Amino acid sequence: MVVKDLKSVSSTEGWKVMRRANPSLEQELVESVVKADLRKQERLKKIEERKVYLQLYEAMEALLHICRDGCRTIGPCDKMLKGSQVACNFLACKGLESLVRHFSKCKSRVPGGCIHCKRMWKLLELHSRMCDEPDSCKALLCRHFKEKCSNKQRKKKLSENCWST
Ligand SMILES: [Zn+2]
Ligand SMILES: [Zn+2]
Ligand SMILES: [Zn+2]
Numbered sequence: 001m002v003v004k005d006l007k008s009v010s011s012t013e014g015w016k017v018m019r020r021a022n023p024s025l026e027q028e029l030v031e032s033v034v035k036a037d038l039r040k041q042e043r044l045k046k047i048e049e050r051k052v053y054l055q056l057y058e059a060m061e062a063l064l065h066i067c068r069d070g071c072r073t074i075g076p077c078d079k080m081l082k083g084s085q086v087a088c089n090f091l092a093c094k095g096l097e098s099l100v101r102h103f104s105k106c107k108s109r110v111p112g113g114c115i116h117c118k119r120m121w122k123l124l125e126l127h128s129r130m131c132d133e134p135d136s137c138k139a140l141l142c143r144h145f146k147e148k149c150s151n152k153q154r155k156k157k158l159s160e161n162c163w164s165t
Pocket of ligand 2: 102103106108113114115116117118
């Protein structure tokens with residue numbers, strides 16, 4: 001309770017009396033407020049980090065879903081797309097859909113290329129790092145990144161251009 005209202009309390013008479021009588025107590029109280037403030041900041045930071053993590057997680061799920069099943073207007077070429085009649089449960093899907101569409105069409109399509117492709121590469125690379133079944137994984141470039149990581153086929157050309165859009 002003291003912690004909460006330190007500002008208003010510190011201007012009261014009782015506080016001034018206490019201060020004269022026991023200056024170190026004030027210091028202690030101020031420190032405890034600062035600590036409480038820091039804890040609050042840390043908590044907020046954690047919440048913020050969690051939010052970013054969740055968004056990223058959603059993007060990852062949606063990415064895999066697009067690469068595996070296809071969604072609405074985009075998907076792997078061996079899948080029959082269901083068109084727009086199916087409502088998609090993945091929140092991040094809509095944004096990803098256009099990103100993937102761009103990625104499959106964009107001329108540059110290199111890691112340092114246009115801003116959309118850059119984002120796509122980041123996502124794909126992130127997926128590949130978390131993916132533990134690259135051999136059966138349908139995600140775009142998943143194996144490419146794995147191979148790049150293991151340094152075996154560094155110069156392998158991108159051959160995954162098979163999208164029905
Ligand atoms: Zn979807
Ligand atoms: Zn691009
Ligand atoms: Zn994968």
